[in-house]
Amino acid sequence: MAFTPQQAILELGDAFYDPVTAARFPRTILRFRNDRAAAEVGLDALSDAQWIAHFGRFEPLPGTLPQPLALRYHGHQFRVYNPDIGDGRGFLFAQMTDTAGRLMDLGTKGSGQTPYSRFGDGRLTLKGGVREILATEMLEALGVETSRTFSLIETGEELHRGDEPSPTRSAVLVRLSHGHIRIGTFQRLAHAQDTGNLARLAAYVLRHYFGEAAGDDAPQRLLAHVARRTARMAGRIMAAGFVHGVLNSDNINVTGESFDYGPWRFAPDWAPGFTAAYFDQSGLYAFGRQPEAIYWDVMQLASSLRLIADEEPLIAAMDVFPETFQREVVEAMLWRLGLVPRGTGDDRALVGAIERALVETGAPIDRFFFDAFGGALPESYGAPFADLRAQLAHFAPRKPRDHVYWSDPAPCSMLIDEVESIWAAIAADDDWSRLDAKVAAIRRMGEALA
Secondary structure (H helix, E strand, C coil), X not given: CCCCEECHHHXXXXXXXXXXXXXXXXXXXXXXXXXXXXXXXXXXXXXXXXXXXHHCCCCCCCCCCCCCEEEECCEEECCEEECCCECCCCCEEEEEECCCCCEEEEEEECCCCCCCCCCCCCCXXXXXXXXXXXXXXXXXXXXXXXXXXXXEEEEEEEECCCCCCCCEEEEEEEEEECCCCEHHHHHHHHHXXXXXXXXXXXXXXXXXXXXXXXXXXXXXXXXXXXXXXHHHHHHHHXXXXXXXXXXXXXXXXXXXXXXXXXXXXXXXXXXXXXXXXXXXXXXXXXXXXXXXXXXXXXXXXXXXXXXXXXXXXXXXXXXXXXXXXXXXXXXXXHHHHCECCCCHHHHHHHHHHHHHHHHHHCCEHHHHHHHHCCCCCCHHHCHHHHHHHHHHCXXXXXXXXXXXXXXXXXXXXXXXXXXXXXXXXHXXXXXXXXXXXXXXXXXXXXXHHC
């Protein structure tokens, strides 16, 4: 498709962002370009030199934003309200439409300091960029709506970090996302009692992300959309066995797209208490608590919108979250199992049986879904899976196991040991072949599941 630039964010006005300048980097070495994603926004024909000019030196793309914008927001971080945050090492670089006609953003991570950097250097470690490639590729393949790693460019600086070996290599990353409006964007306006801009932001989100006009009921319609989208996200990341790690309200996109990956992990087994972040000592964002955490964040959006709407309609809008989550997690599990849904009762009973068997046995999540795809669970799974095997017999496969992926000896996984191994090869020998091979393997799995 042809590149179709947009400037929608400028409608909001300068109360929502600060124009900034990208850092000047000593080097710009292209390490990853996502041509599959680029094709969806008309940028796949860029030469490597043009790519580096736009996504390493941040020369403006024609027709879109003339200057990068650091977005303003607040948010709860581990349930503590923080008014001193915003885009501290990233900015909104460009907007455009994709092949589906959606408004899309190109946003950065590691592009330099902004007014919200506080004491940070505004940089990103190369390892952090590699980890984000792996997270987003895996989630996309597993059916989770996620931001996509668009570009990773090594920048030639040595960074010092207190929680990992230093000095370490640096990078600048570009994400392709369906918007960067966060729950924390609304919280900042509510904190300032800025009802005019709250209403303006609600109208902007409804128009550009949900295709609806504003009106007297705009706040509750917006909240219902966000509740549904985030419940869908919660259901899908659970079915993927994914632990985001930092589900703060500034990390929740109102379009329900998972993004901003820091201390993420894929859980090896169905352990509800499994955490991703070493600093999450209370288990607030543990695997099994993620739906609760996301729901709590959406409640903060409801609280913010209370300044421009009555309470009862907002409560009614929030009610869609639990029922949507229950439906979406069931649909996502059946999709990953390669089964055709039979109906609410049978489908929920099957998912309940899966969770019980996985918790009881500690069976690896990825191995189970690989072996059981299409409903034919091997006899080797034994007595703890007997009830589940009987239920699976009533479900029809949604597609045959005829992709070559299903002949592999093991499933494609993304556990932490492999992540560290991929990075170790880069750090020690500048060997990018393992990363390239893993991205290819993930996309191959995605083809088998799709």
